[in-house]
Amino acid sequence: MQHLPDRDPEVAEIIRHEEARIEDTLDLIAAENHAPRSIFEAQGSVFSTKAAEGYPGNRFHAGCRHADELENLAISRAKLLFGADHANVQPHSGVSANLAVYFAVLDVGDRILSMKLSHGGHLSHGDPSSITSKCFNFRHYGLNLKSERIDYDEVKDLAREFRPHMIVAGASSYPRLIDYEKMAQIASGVSAYLLVDMAHIAGLVAAGMIPSPVPFADFVTLTTYKTLQGGRGGVILCRQDHAKKISRTIFPGVQGTPSLNLLVAKAVCFKLAMEPDFKNLQKKTLENALVLAAGFERKGYRIVTGGTDNHLILVDLRSKDLTGDIAEKTLESVGIVVNRNVIPGDPQRPDVTSGIRIGSPGITSRGIGEAEASQIVDLADTAMINRENDGVLEQVSLEVAELCRRFPVYKP
Ligand SMILES: *Cc1c(COP(=O)(O)O)cnc(C)c1O
Numbered sequence: 001m002q003h004l005p006d007r008d009p010e011v012a013e014i015i016r017h018e019e020a021r022i023e024d025t026l027d028l029i030a031a032e033n034h035a036p037r038s039i040f041e042a043q044g045s046v047f048s049t050k051a052a053e054g055y056p057g058n059r060f061h062a063g064c065r066h067a068d069e070l071e072n073l074a075i076s077r078a079k080l081l082f083g084a085d086h087a088n089v090q091p092h093s094g095v096s097a098n099l100a101v102y103f104a105v106l107d108v109g110d111r112i113l114s115m116k117l118s119h120g121g122h123l124s125h126g127d128p129s130s131i132t133s134k135c136f137n138f139r140h141y142g143l144n145l146k147s148e149r150i151d152y153d154e155v156k157d158l159a160r161e162f163r164p165h166m167i168v169a170g171a172s173s174y175p176r177l178i179d180y181e182k183m184a185q186i187a188s189g190v191s192a193y194l195l196v197d198m199a200h201i202a203g204l205v206a207a208g209m210i211p212s213p214v215p216f217a218d219f220v221t222l223t224t225y226k227t228l229q230g231g232r233g234g235v236i237l238c239r240q241d242h243a244k245k246i247s248r249t250i251f252p253g254v255q256g257t258p259s260l261n262l263l264v265a266k267a268v269c270f271k272l273a274m275e276p277d278f279k280n281l282q283k284k285t286l287e288n289a290l291v292l293a294a295g296f297e298r299k300g301y302r303i304v305t306g307g308t309d310n311h312l313i314l315v316d317l318r319s320k321d322l323t324g325d326i327a328e329k330t331l332e333s334v335g336i337v338v339n340r341n342v343i344p345g346d347p348q349r350p351d352v353t354s355g356i357r358i359g360s361p362g363i364t365s366r367g368i369g370e371a372e373a374s375q376i377v378d379l380a381d382t383a384m385i386n387r388e389n390d391g392v393l394e395q396v397s398l399e400v401a402e403l404c405r406r407f408p409v410y411k412p
Contacts, residue, residue, distance in 0.1 A: 024404050025335045026368075026376060030312035030359025031172065031200065031226050034366060034409045035265075039231045042268045047260040055247060067260055074263055077270035081206050082214050084237035089266050090250050090258040091234030094199045095124045097221040099132065101195050101236060104249040105218075106165055108135050113159055113192070114168035115150070116140040119344050122172045122197065139164070143344045148305040150174075152182050159190045169213070170197030170221075173341050173357050175308040180216040195219045201310055202235075203227025203361070206273040207282035210310060218242060224262075227285065227311055227361050229278075230269025233262040281364060285311050288360035288373045295377030296358075304343050304355065312359045316343050322384060324353030330387040331356075335400035336380055366407040375403070 005012040027034070047070065053060040056068035056075075071089065078087035091097035102112070115121035119142040123130045126138030139162045144151040159167065167187045169178050180196060187194040196213035202222035204210045213220050220237040224230035236246055251258070272278055293303050293313045304314035317327055324340025331338055341357035348354045363373065379396050386392035 019410075023409055024401060025332075025337050026400060026404065027362030028336060028338045028358045028360075028376075029362065030339075030357050032359070033203075033226060033229045033361040035225065035229050035231045035269075036272065037410060038268055038272070039229070039265045042265040043231050043261050045261055045264055047264050050260050051257045052260055053251060053257045055251070061257075070260065070267060071258075071263060074267035074270065077267060077274075078235060078237070081270045081273055082212065082220070082237055084214050084220070085240040086238050086243040086246070088236040088238075088243075088246050088250055089233075089263055090255060091221075091236060092255060092259055092262070093232065094122075094197070094221060094223040094234045096250075096254060097223075097234035097236045098122075098124045098195070098197060099254050100246060100249040101219045101221060101238075102132065102136060102166070103253055104242065104245040105193055106136060109137060110165040111137045111139070111162055112166045112168060113139050113141060113155070113162055113164035115171055115174075116142045118342050118346065118350070119143045120171040120174040121168075122170070122199070125168050125170075125197070145345050148344050149176055150178065152179065152186070155183070156186045156189070159186050159192065163190055164192045166193040166195055168195045168197060169217075170195075170199065172200060173312065173314055175310060175312050175314055176305055177210060177309045178213075180211065180213040184216040193218045195221065197221045199223040199234075200226050200312070203229060203273065203278075204282050204286065204310060207279045209279075209282045209286055219246075224266050224269055227282065228269060228273060229281075229361075229365065230273075231262065231265040233259070233266055235266065284369065285360050285364040287370060288364050288368065289313060291370045291373040292358055292360060292377060295374050296381070299377065299381045301381075311361050312357055314341060314343055315356050315358060316354060317356065317384075318354050320384065323348055324356050325351065326387065327356050327384055330383055330393075331380055334379070334383045334393055334396045335404070336376070336383070338380075363407075366409045368403070368407050372403060372407070375399075 051061045052064050052067040056071045074089045075087050114125035117127045126133045141155045169183045194217045196217040205212045222235050224233040289308045289311050293307045296315050302316040328340045338356045340353040341355045342353050343355035346354050383396045
């Protein structure tokens with residue numbers, strides 16, 4: 001920061017504190033990641049101020065020559081990275097991207113079948129608290145409570161009975177792979193569109209570490225700031241025949257001028273995601289998630305579904321007489337940041353929960369490997385078990401701080 005400390009010392013100080021918090025804590029929130037500095041430089045560029053309603057070659061403001069160049073570059077990189085026919089890189093966020101897909105091909109009141117929030121779905125998939133549920137008629141499929149996996153027969157039965165216009169696959173806290181081919185078969189059996197929301201796993205998909213939904217879905221939405229490491233923003237991928245409708249629905253349908261600064265960062269992120277280092281990072285992200293799962297299991301916690309195929313695990317805390325809210329607070333007090341999360345069939349209230357969701361992207365991005373991931377499980381377990389013992393918590397904090405120093409997020 002060269003100018004802000006002078007112009008607004010108060011805000012500059014808050015930013016410095018946040019920088020210190022990021023350096024001094026272990027981020028195990030599955031929906032977060034550490035973005036490289038190049039992403040911040042892109043986001044903070046002069047593109048922050050350009051108005052550019054419309055699309056390259058067809059803007060409602062003059063002076064868009066370079067904005068056009070930039071957006072075309074981002075689009076061609078997104079298409080190449082994900083093997084998609086068409087990419088819209090303007091959505092401000094994942095929710096904006098989902099809204100645009102719904103409104104592009106559905107009428108208000110149409111039927112959508114999606115995964116239950118309490119079983120791992122997302123608010124924007126028709127939760128009563130989301131505007132999506134006020135515009136469309138949602139039904140939800142859940143997990144089989146024994147296997148804790150998607151029950152495709154149930155999805156098929158519900159689809160036959162409910163006759164949805166669209167089926168949504170994708171989740172925020174589902175640690176397993178989704179069979180997109182099966183979902184596509186179910187959707188086509190009832191002439192429904194298939195939307196796959198791959199917000200969490202886009203980085204793993206980009207790196208080819210887990211299967212891609214792109215060949216099977218009419219629409220794929222994603223966020224760029226989770227495993228993809230590209231800073232805030234959303235993207236829609238679709239087949240060419242849906243491209244026009246998606247364009248019109250993003251602008252002028254649900255958004256105005258795109259956040260060009262975020263679009264610069266998206267272009268950078270797509271380039272970085274094609275490089276060998278990124279592939280390697282995503283591979284290690286998967287490896288660390290397996291280490292975390294095995295570690296907590298060894299300590300006597302139950303892992304929902306018995307493990308993971310992606311970057312996240314759901315830990316059932318009931319065997320330790322713990323709830324998610326207490327675990328979250330205890331861990332934060334020693335510098336380990338996670339979020340409480342409902343587990344399938346959770347007997348606790350959603351703000352209490354019986355589980356915590358743990359993701360490996362953040363620690364992996366700072367260079368932490370399998371040995372330290374295992375050490376983090378020990379530290380987390382020690383803190384949770386000794387949550388009333390200030391001396392033990394103090395000792396754990398010191399060890400967390402030491403780990404953070406050994407693996408800086410941003411090298412000086
Ligand atoms: C994170 C997430 C989103 C929301 O993205 P925002 O950028 O917060 O709007 C959408 N869908 C799923 C499945 C997510 O996990």
